[in-house]
Amino acid sequence: EKPQVIIIGRPNVGKSTLFNRLVGKRLALVDDQPGVTRDRRMGDAEIAGLRFTIVDTAGWEDEDELSLPGRMRKQTEASLEGADAALFVIDARAGLTPLDTEIARYLREHDVPIVLVANKAEGAAGEAGALESYSLGLGEPVALSAEHGEGIADLFGGLWPII
Numbered sequence: 001e002k003p004q005v006i007i008i009g010r011p012n013v014g015k016s017t018l019f020n021r022l023v024g025k026r027l028a029l030v031d032d033q034p035g036v037t038r039d040r041r042m043g044d045a046e047i048a049g050l051r052f053t054i055v056d057t058a059g060w061e062d063e064d065e066l067s068l069p070g071r072m073r074k075q076t077e078a079s080l081e082g083a084d085a086a087l088f089v090i091d092a093r094a095g096l097t098p099l100d101t102e103i104a105r106y107l108r109e110h111d112v113p114i115v116l117v118a119n120k121a122e123g124a125a126g127e128a129g130a131l132e133s134y135s136l137g138l139g140e141p142v143a144l145s146a147e148h149g150e151g152i153a154d155l156f157g158g159l160w161p162i163i
């Protein structure tokens, strides 16, 4: 059984783009509009010989009547059950939002090991956001650009001690 790694984060941070980058195919729908990922998607990923199953999620994306905890339970909790690690993605350009902080608090309540990912960090644009993300208390962020394919290999250092 390959280890399972799930991608978590608020809408529009680039989860599906990262998923596609890791799988090497466009299996997940990427869109500027939050909420396009409607179900869980799984694929095979490999970074420098480290092989794992990667899972794209959209647990915080539904703009429905449910409360935030309800939305969390809906999909993410089920994904977390079988996960060996979670990639918690933030948007390094946008900086932290209250929802990022809320998700971080939620993740800390679970036992799953977390690798913090500061996405959209191509060039120098994400430096401030990556630094800001230290305040989540989830350790050192891996700054990368899922869209431009920069820094993906740096995920290895975060993942291999865990999975």
Ligand code: GDP
Residues within 6 Å of the ligand: 009, 010, 011, 012, 013, 014, 015, 016, 017, 018, 029, 030, 031, 032, 034, 035, 036, 037, 119, 120, 121, 122, 144, 145, 146, 147, 148
């Ligand atoms: P999700 O809602 O978290 O799954 O986010 P998506 O993967 O659908 O991406 C949301 C938007 O962010 C899209 O317009 C992507 O093209 C854009 N995006 C994703 N990754 C990057 C990145 O590394 N850099 C920049 N500048 N934009 C990105």
Ligand code: MG
Residues within 6 Å of the ligand: 015, 016, 017, 028, 029, 030, 036, 037, 057, 058
């Ligand atoms: Mg998505």
